[in-house]
Amino acid sequence: MESNLHFELLKTNGKIVYSDLPVIDADFTHMWQMFANLISNSLKYKRDGVDSVVNITAENRTKEGVVRLVISDNGLGFSDEDAKIIFDKFSRLNDGDAVEDSYGIGLSTVFQIVESHRGVISAVGRVDQGADFIVELPLAQEKKSAKSVLVESRRVS
Numbered sequence: 001m002e003s004n005l006h007f008e009l010l011k012t013n014g015k016i017v018y019s020d021l022p023v024i025d026a027d028f029t030h031m032w033q034m035f036a037n038l039i040s041n042s043l044k045y046k047r048d049g050v051d052s053v054v055n056i057t058a059e060n061r062t063k064e065g066v067v068r069l070v071i072s073d074n075g076l077g078f079s080d081e082d083a084k085i086i087f088d089k090f091s092r093l094n095d096g097d098a099v100e101d102s103y104g105i106g107l108s109t110v111f112q113i114v115e116s117h118r119g120v121i122s123a124v125g126r127v128d129q130g131a132d133f134i135v136e137l138p139l140a141q142e143k144k145s146a147k148s149v150l151v152e153s154r155r156v157s
Helices: 006-012 028-044 106-116 146-156
Strands: 015-018 053-061 066-073 120-126 130-138
Touching: 006 028, 028 053, 028 066, 028 106, 028 130, 106 120, 106 130
Parallel strands: 015 053
Antiparallel strands: 053 066, 066 130, 120 130
């Protein structure tokens, strides 16, 4: 992951801090995309003069059958009002001034990925202090029959 974000990490003098992350039953490509989008956003929306730090923590909630991931940063943050729209497609906070190459689709993609894995995501911002993205995902995915997958794909179309 860090090698794919190498340029952004260099540009922001950023670092990603994490320890043991659990293994869950999930689509690898989707999980990679989820982390890439969340980390990239954290690095893009940084405060001037402050090195970016992204912390990733995990808590296994075995009794509940979920893992809780918290992706925290020390960036620009956002207001409670902005938290209501942050996962909307094409939503860009701060009038888009902070980032030139943002199209407002990264966090909506993250939302869809989490939802497709039967998980939930929320965001808590602190203006000029950073943000926390809280993701809860099932430890195991429900196995679907070919028929149910086909029905679901027709609904999406």
